Amino acid sequence: MRTQVVIIGSGPAGLLLGQLLAGIGVDTIILERSTRDHVLARVRAGVLEQGTVDLLEQAGVARRLRAEGLPHHGISLAFDNRLHRLDLSALTDGKHVTVYGQTEVTRDLMEAREAGGLATCFEVTNVAPAGFDGSSPFVSFDHGGASHRIDCDYIAGCDGFHGVSRQAAPAGALKTYERRYPFGWLGVLAEVPPADAELVYANHARGFALCSMRSPTRSRYYVQCPIDDRVEDWSDQRFWDELRRRLPETVTDAVTTGPSFEKSIAPLRSFVAEPMRFGKLFLAGDAAHIVPPTGAKGLNLAASDVRYLFEAFRDHYAEGSSAGLDAYSQRALSRVWKAVRFSWWMTTMLHRFPDTDDFGQRIQEAELDYLVHSRAASAALAENYVGLPV
Template identity: 55%
Template structure:
C-alpha cells in the first residue's frame, strides 16, 4: 500500500523547449507562433478553458497584432467578422471631433474584433494542431529559472507534473506566479492606481455608431464601443465606491445618454444587459521583464488603463519580440538573443503606458487633489487647454492618431 502511494506521488516528467504559463490570448498566440517554427511548447493554465473564454475584454487590434494573427494562421474568421476602423470620434463637452487615423497616419487602421473571439480562434487552432495545454492546474511553481535547466511543477487531475524546458514564458497575468518568482530586490515596480473605475455594459443592441466614441464631459468619461454589428459595449466613469448592484440597466442607459453627444444620444438603442462589471484602472510596469530564462509577457509585466486600447496590443508586441528572439536562438543558434528581450520589450511598453496615462488624464474627470495634489480647477484648466490644442490642430490630431494605431514593432536584427 505504501509503495503504491509513493508511486502515485511520483511526478510525471515532460520535456519541451518552452513552458508557457497562462492560457490567455498572449500565451496561446506565443504557443501558436512558436509551433509554426517547429519550437515545442506546453501551456499550463490554472483555470478552465471555458473560464478563460468568459473573460470580457476589449477588442481594438492594432495592425501589428492583426499581422501576428495572420502569421499564426488564425486570421480567417477575424477577416470575415472583424470590422476595420479608419478613425474614431472624441466628444468634447458636447462638441464632436473626428480623428481620421487612416488619413492622419498615411493609411494605418485598427481592427474591431473581440478579445474573446481572438482567444477562441487561438484555442481552436491549438487543439487542431494537437498542441498540449494543461487546464485547471494547481500549485504551479517555477524553479531554477536563472539556470540552463529551468522547470515547472504543478498538479493536474491529481497527478503531480514536472515540465523540464529551456525557457519559461510567464503569460499568467498580474496575479500570476511568474512575476512573483523574480526576487523582490531584483525587480522595480512602477504603479499608479486611478481614483475611479469603468462601469461596462454589454448588450445585444446595434452600436450607436460605426466607430468608437470617446467622451469628455462635466459628468465624467464615457466610451461607446462595439463587438459586432449587433453587439455593443459601453462604459461610463464611476467612483471606486460604486458597486454593480447600484446600477440598474435603466440607470446606466440614462447616464450614458447624458454623456454622449446629443445626436448620438437620440439614436442610442437600449436593451437588457448581457454582462455588467466595474473595472478599476491602473498603470503598472515591472522592470526588468525577464529573470534568467524566465520572460514576463503581457499583464504579468504591465497594466495600462483601457483608455488607449493598449492592453492586448502591448501583450502582442511582447509576444512578437519574444517569439522572434527565441526563433533566432533555435534556428540560428544565437543563444544570446533572448537576453535582449526585456530591453526591447520595455521600449514599446513605456510608449503605450505614457499614451494611456496621457489620454486618461485628458478625458476623465478628477476630484480635487487626485492628480499630484493639484487643485481640481487648475488641473481642469490644464487639461482643457491640452485637449483644445490637440483636437483643433492637424499636428495634434496626428500625435493622437499615430499612437492610437500603435508604434511599429522593433526590428530584431
C-alpha cells in the same frame, strides 16, 4: 515530462506565443489555472493594432478576424456637447485599427491549438517555476490529484497580473512602477446596434464615457464610476440614463437601449515591472505591465511582447543566437513605456478626477479643443492609437 518552452497562462499572449512557436517546430506545453470555459468567458479589449492583426495572420488564426473584424479608420472625441472626428488613416499614411473582441481572439487561438493537437493543461494548481537561474529550468504543478514536473529549456510567464511568474522573480531583482486611478469603468455589453460607426470618447463634467462595439449588432459601453461602486447598484436603466447625460445630443439620439447580458466594474491602473527576463524565465503581457484601457493598448502590448519573444526563440533554435533573448527585456520595455505614457495621457485628458475643479475641467476642454484643431497634435494621437512601430 519534457518540452522546449513551458508557457504559463492560456490567455491571448500565451496562446499566441504557443501558436507561433508551433509554426517553426518548437514544442510547448501551456499550463492554465482556470477552466477552458472560464478563459473563454473573460470579456476584455476589442481594438487591434495592425501589427497585432499581422501577427495573428502570421500565426494562421485570422480567418474569422478577416471575415468579422471591423476596420476603423477614425475615432471621435466628444466634449462641450460637440463631436469631433479624427481621421486616423489620413493622419498616419493609411493606417487603421480593427475592432475584434479579445474573447474572439482567444477562441480562435484556442481552437487552433486544439486542432493542432498541442498540449494544454487546464485547472492546474501550485504552479512553481524553478531552476530558471541556471541551466535546468522546470515547472512543477498539481493536476488531476497528482504532482507533475516539466523540464524545459525556457519558461514564458504569460499568466497575467496576479499570476505566479512575476512572483517567482528573485528577491531584489524586480522593480515595479504603479499608478492607481481613483475611479473605475462600469461596462455593459448589450445586443443593440452601436451609437456610432466608430468609437466615441467623451469628456464630460459628470465623468468619462466611451461608446464602443463588438459587431454591428453588439455594443460595448462604459461610464466612469467611483472605485467603490458595486455592479448591483447599477440597473440597466440607471446606466443608460447616465451614459446619455455624458454624450453630445447627436450621439445620445443614436443610442439604442436594451437589456445588458454582461456588466462589470474594472479598476484602472498603470503598472510596469522591470526587467522582463530572469535567466530563462521571460514575462510577457499583463504579467509584466498593465495600462488603463483608455488608449486600447493592453492586448496590443501583449502581442508586441510575444512578437519580440517569438523572434528571440526563433533565432535561438534556428541559429543558436542568444542576441534576441538577451535584448528581449530592453526591447519590449522601450515600447511598453511609450504605451504607458500614451494611456496615462488619454486617461488624464478624458476623465474627471476627484480634484478636478472648474479650472481643471476648462483646461481639459482647452487641451481637447487644441487637439482636434491642430493637425500636429491630432497626428501624434493617431500615431500612438494605431500603434507605434514594433
